[in-house]
Every structure is written in structure tokens, then in C-alpha cells.
Amino acid sequence: MEITGTGIGQGVAIGPVVRMAEHLPEPVDRPSHLDPEREGERARASLSVVAAELAGRGAKAGGAAKDVLEAQAMMAEDPSLIDVITTRLAAGKTAERAVFEAFASYRDLLAGMGGYMAERAADLDDISQRVIAHLLKLPAPGVPDPGHPFILVARDLAPADTALLDLDQVQGLVTIDGGPTSHTAILAREKSIVAVVGAADAASLADGDTVIVDAARSLVVAVPTADEIAAAKARIAERAAQAAAPLAPGALADGTPVPLLANLGSADGAAEALRLGAEGVGLFRTEFLFLDADTAPSVREQQAQYTRLLTAFAGKKVVVRVLDAGADKPLAFLNDAPEENPALGLRGIRALRHSEVILREQLTALAAAGAATDAELWVMAPMVATVEETRYFTALAKELGIAVAGVMVETPSAALIADRVLAETDFASIGTNDLTQYTMAADRLLGTIAMLQNPWHPAVLRLIAEVGAAGAELGKPVGICGEAAADPLLAVVLVGLGATSLSMSPSALADVRASLARYSLDDAKALARAALAAEGAAEARTAADAAAAVISTQARETAS
Known part of the structure; x- marks a missing residue:
């Protein structure tokens, strides 16, 4: 049986299911025998x-987890x-009940917003559970420890748990709820x-069931056959060999260089x-x-942080985006005026000019940080x-x-006059996140139209091709x-459309490097043409998959 969800990354894992315990029961709504002050x-x-516990876990985990847990x-x-x-x-309620009701009210508010904000609701649930457990002197919710490697299946996983998973024991993760922008997904990717994630039918899985978690295909295979297990083990071995291979610059099979860069939110x-x-x-x-x-940080404060990053990447290119505020990242000292539609308002370069x-x-x-270091500094404007x-x-x-200044292409207008x-x-x-949002007129934070937030859509690909x-030409x-x-x-496909470099979460670098190495520039252009000729996002991916299969078959025949 195949259970569908949203895969995070390209990995494969096999193991027995261990279910995470369900939440604590809702505290009984009864009058307190203590006074409100107590x-x-x-x-x-x-x-x-x-x-304090959450902040401590964040400090131990570091990276994106630190930011999430501090929040x-x-x-x-x-x-x-x-x-x-x-x-x-x-009103006479117990501390347990008051905490439950207060967090629930905030949770419902976020859930009603949909999309990204709705996925933050699970974070509130986790805090509420931990506080109630402390009040009742019960163990806080957490990851089980069966004493052997396993596949963790949970309703959703709190950031505090995801951040400190024992990766020697937890071979894979399946959540019934959540989506690609949930904190579970963000931290799993990192x-x-x-x-x-979001594999609703995983609720039917029981402790001890052997499953294959196939993130590349966004599937969980329950009760897999011997052949399916053998194929999954072969893919795991292939990925391990790729990870162990000496690191090389990103390039296509014909030697065309495609530098692979990192997206970072801090020097950490x-x-x-x-x-x-x-x-x-x-x-x-x-x-x-x-x-x-x-208030805005001083020039000296900023320079210290930029110098720290540039020093780490001495001799390498570092592309810095100047402040991208507005929309879902408002700043009182930059633009605190209410807007009916902030995604279309004073954000990015517009707010900075203001x-x-x-x-x-x-x-x-x-400029000062660039002059003080050996990194190749490029700076670009958003929106x-x-x-x-x-x-x-x-x-x-x-x-x-x-010395090197550029712009981000996130609006259809900029792409059309590239x-x-x-x-x-x-x-x-x-x-591509914002370019897709504005091309499809689909708010990237709104869960009800998430199906339109897909960069495979030919309309988005055509705009990328214009820029490429x-x-x-120039x-x-x-x-x-x-x-x-x-x-x-x-x-x-993006390289086939004219992209000369690719930047991503560091955890994705190995998979992308391996994928590029399978295709020549002519192959990449063929995949791009196949995707562009499709009618929609799903069809574009299917067309590219089919073109890739033909190329792989031809390569095997030539080799034999």
C-alpha cells in the first residue's frame, strides 16, 4: 500500500514504525480550589x-532550530x-485549564489564517502541552526511545523534538499533519x-509495521515486498556513495559549470x-x-556581521540581498502604515527607497566588510x-x-523586460518563490491555494526562460x-532555461550536484522544452520525467 504526502528532500529509509504518543487529554473544566493569585x-x-527549556534546546541545536525554538x-x-x-x-479556572484555553484561542486564530500561519498553530499546541505537563508534574511530550533504529510516525512533530532527534535511531519521519512550510519540514530539510509530511493515511500505520519512506517520490510504502525493499536498499547505498565521494564543483555531464551555492539566513x-x-x-x-x-542596527553592527560571513567564504562569491521587509516581514521603523494587501505594497526596494x-x-x-575581506561580494536588491x-x-x-550590484527578479514585470x-x-x-506567487496571483502564505504555488508551472518557467x-544575450x-x-x-530544467548558478538550502546540494552530473547542456535544454510545452505544473514535471527517462535509456544503450 502506498501512502502519499509531501516528501522533504530526496532520501529513502526503511524500518519499523514507532508511533509517537498522542497529546495529553484536555484538562477538565472545573472550578479551582485555589485563589486566582496562587x-x-x-x-x-x-x-x-x-x-527556558525551549531556549536551552535551541542553543544546543543551533542553526534554524535555534531561531525556531527561541521564537x-x-x-x-x-x-x-x-x-x-x-x-x-x-473567572475561577485552574491554571491547567486557563493555559489550555488561552493557547487554544490563539491556535484557532492562526489556523483560520491558512497556509504558513496555520502551520505555526502546531507550535502553540506543543507549548501548551509542555506547560500543562509541567503543571501536572507529568513527563513532557517527546520522542519515544525503543532502543533500536525506527521510523517515527507522529501526528506532527514539535520543533523542540525535531531539533534534537537522534539521527542514529530515527531513520525516517512521517507526519500525518503538516505541510512543506511547517517547522517540522523546515528542520527536517536542514x-x-x-x-x-502531511501523509494523512499514515494514521493507519501501527507500531512494528515495516515501511519504506521515499521522500523523493513523496510516498510511504506500507507492507513493502522483498523487491521493493531491495530496490530501496540499492538507492540508499547509491546515495551513501554519492555523499562519500570527494566534493566537486557543480557541473553538467559535458563539463558545463553550474556553481552550487547556499541560501543562508545568518553567518551561523x-x-x-x-x-x-x-x-x-x-x-x-x-x-x-x-x-x-x-530601530535599524548601526553601520558598525551590520559591518561586524557581514565581515563574519565574508571571512568564512574567503575567495568565494557571496551574494547578499539587502533588507527585504514588508508583506509578511513588517518593520515599524521602515514602514508601519497599514496596507490592504502588503504583498503588493511598500516592500523590498520600494520600502528601502521610502x-x-x-x-x-x-x-x-x-562595502566596508567587502573591503576588509577576500570574499567576492555581490549585492542585490529585492522586489x-x-x-x-x-x-x-x-x-x-x-x-x-x-563593485558588483544586481537585482532579484521576483515580479513578472522584471522578467518580461529582463x-x-x-x-x-x-x-x-x-x-522563484515570489515569482511563482505573483505570476499565479496565489498568496504563498494561503494554504487553500497552495496547489498554485508550484514553480513547475509553464507560465513561471516561461518567465524564467525570458530572463535566461x-x-x-548580454x-x-x-x-x-x-x-x-x-x-x-x-x-x-532551470539550467536548460538559462540559469548559470543555483542556490539552495545546503542539505540539498548533494542531490542537485548528482542530478546535474547525469545530463549534458543539450539534455537540460531538452528537459526544459518538454516542461515548457506542458499545460500545467503536474504535466510539466511528468513531461520532464519522461524526457529524462528517454535520455537515461539512450545513455545506457550507448554505454553497452
Whole structure:
């Protein structure tokens, strides 16, 4: 039996199922025998303990997990949440019940928003469970330890658990709920855990069942045959051999170079990215310096962080995106005016022009960091839509000492006039996440239309091809830095459309490197033509798969 979900990465795992225990039962709604003040002390103490535990787990895990768990710790002590708890305690409820109701109200609010925000609701459930367990002096929810390697099957997995999974024991992960943007998926991708999320039918799996978790095919195979197990073991061995092979620069089978770069959100991930074979950085997001601040960081503070990153990548290319705020990342000191549709409002380069001093300070800090290190610094502007915006940013960057300035192509307008945009700047980097959102008029945070958020759609691919053609004509580099570059087959198609470099989560580098090595440039162009000729996203992937199968067959016949 095959159970479908959303695969994270390209891995395969085999093992016996171990189910994660279900949540604690809902606390009984009964009057407290303590006064509200005493119950409040109990609630605040447990919230504080859980917040400290989450922050401690984050510090131990590092990377993206640290950011996620620190955010959870802040949720646990959010003043507005504590106010809701206090109101319920004043009505005579127990601390356990007040905590449950307060978190549930916030959870329902997020769930009703859909998409990315709905997937944050599971984080609130986890905090609530941990606080209630502490109040009741029960063990906190956690991953089972059967004493042998296993496949973990859970309703969903809390960030606190995902961050510290014992990867010698947990061979694979299957969640019944969740989606590709859930924290479970984000952390599984970062830690290279073989995972299939959102597999609703996995609820039927029982402890001890042998399953194959096939992330590449987004499948869980229950009760696999001997042949299926043998085939899965062969794929596991092939991937292990690829991982053990000496790291080499990204290239197609005919030797055409395709530099493989890392997407990073802070300098903390530099060492791991280099270990996994990153040839540089294709997208360094600078928002981490700004998002938790009441005012913009100083030039000196920024320069220190940029210098740290550039020093780690000495001699390599590092592409830095200037502050991309607005939409789902509002900043009070940049643009705090309410907007009906912030995704179409004052965001990216528009917001920076509105507060140019912030842009000037950031470019000044970057130029100073670049001058103090040996990295090859490239700097780009987000959300550029016009030639005039391109000309403005490029001129300002050069004025302030940036040697290589470029723009992100995330809007259909920039893609359609890519020849004129690239004539005014040094390079382009395509952000496929936003380009897909704006091409398909489908909010990337809205779960109800997630099926439209697919970069395989021929409309998106055609726009990418426009940028690739313009880059080739003008001799300007065209990179890809959206999640599309992490899809091994789509990566080949993107090169066939004219991409000259690919940037992705470091954990995806090995799979993409291996995929590129199977195809020549002519092959990549053939896959791109097949995908472009399709009617929709699913059909485009199927067409590319079919073209790839033909190429593989021809290669085997030639070899024999």
C-alpha cells in the first residue's frame, strides 16, 4: 500500500514504525480550589520553565532550530497571552485549564489564517502541552526511545523534538499533519532527515509495521515486498556513495559549470554549508539583523556581521540581498502604515527607497566588510519591478563602494523586460518563490491555494526562460535562489532555461550536484522544452520525467 504526502528532500529509509504518543487529554473544566493569585503563580512559573527549556534546546541545536525554538520561548512568555490566562484565572479556572484555553484561542486564530500561519498553530499546541505537563508534574511530550533504529510516525512533530532527534535511531519521519512550510519540514530539510509530511493515511500505520519512506517520490510504502525493499536498499547505498565521494564543483555531464551555492539566513550556517560543498553563497538574507529590533542596527553592527560571513567564504562569491521587509516581514521603523494587501505594497526596494538612509547605511556596511575581506561580494536588491528601480539601486550601490550590484527578479514585470533590466545592472537572481506567487496571483502564505504555488508551472518557467535568454544575450549571470533550485530534476530544467548558478538550502546540494552530473547542456535544454510545452505544473514535471527517462535509456544503450 502506498501512502502519499509531501516528501522533504530526496532520501529513502526503511524500518519499523514507532508511533509517537498522542497529546495529553484536555484538562477538565472545573472550578479551582485555589485563589486566582496562587493559580497565576503556578501558571507563570510553568510558562517560565518551559520557555527556558525551549531556549536551552535551541542553543544546543543551533542553526534554524535555534531561531525556531527561541521564537517558541518568546511565545510562552508573550504578555498578551499571559493576559488571556489571567482573565480566565479570574473567572475561577485552574491554571491547567486557563493555559489550555488561552493557547487554544490563539491556535484557532492562526489556523483560520491558512497556509504558513496555520502551520505555526502546531507550535502553540506543543507549548501548551509542555506547560500543562509541567503543571501536572507529568513527563513532557517527546520522542519515544525503543532502543533500536525506527521510523517515527507522529501526528506532527514539535520543533523542540525535531531539533534534537537522534539521527542514529530515527531513520525516517512521517507526519500525518503538516505541510512543506511547517517547522517540522523546515528542520527536517536542514538536518537532512528522510521525511514525508502531511501523509494523512499514515494514521493507519501501527507500531512494528515495516515501511519504506521515499521522500523523493513523496510516498510511504506500507507492507513493502522483498523487491521493493531491495530496490530501496540499492538507492540508499547509491546515495551513501554519492555523499562519500570527494566534493566537486557543480557541473553538467559535458563539463558545463553550474556553481552550487547556499541560501543562508545568518553567518551561523557558514561552516555547515562549506562542509556540504557550497561553492559560495547565492542568497544571504540580512533580515535577521533587523526583525527583532526597534530601530535599524548601526553601520558598525551590520559591518561586524557581514565581515563574519565574508571571512568564512574567503575567495568565494557571496551574494547578499539587502533588507527585504514588508508583506509578511513588517518593520515599524521602515514602514508601519497599514496596507490592504502588503504583498503588493511598500516592500523590498520600494520600502528601502521610502527610507533611503537605511539602504545607504546597509550598503556602506557591506562595502566596508567587502573591503576588509577576500570574499567576492555581490549585492542585490529585492522586489525590483522596473528599469528605473534597477538603475536607481545599481547607481546607489556603486556610489557607496559596491563593485558588483544586481537585482532579484521576483515580479513578472522584471522578467518580461529582463533584457532592459539586465542592461542596467551586473546580474540577476531569480527568486522563484515570489515569482511563482505573483505570476499565479496565489498568496504563498494561503494554504487553500497552495496547489498554485508550484514553480513547475509553464507560465513561471516561461518567465524564467525570458530572463535566461536576456542574460545569455548580454553576457550577464542569471542565478536561481528560490526553493525551486533544491529540486534535483527542476534544477536541470532551470539550467536548460538559462540559469548559470543555483542556490539552495545546503542539505540539498548533494542531490542537485548528482542530478546535474547525469545530463549534458543539450539534455537540460531538452528537459526544459518538454516542461515548457506542458499545460500545467503536474504535466510539466511528468513531461520532464519522461524526457529524462528517454535520455537515461539512450545513455545506457550507448554505454553497452
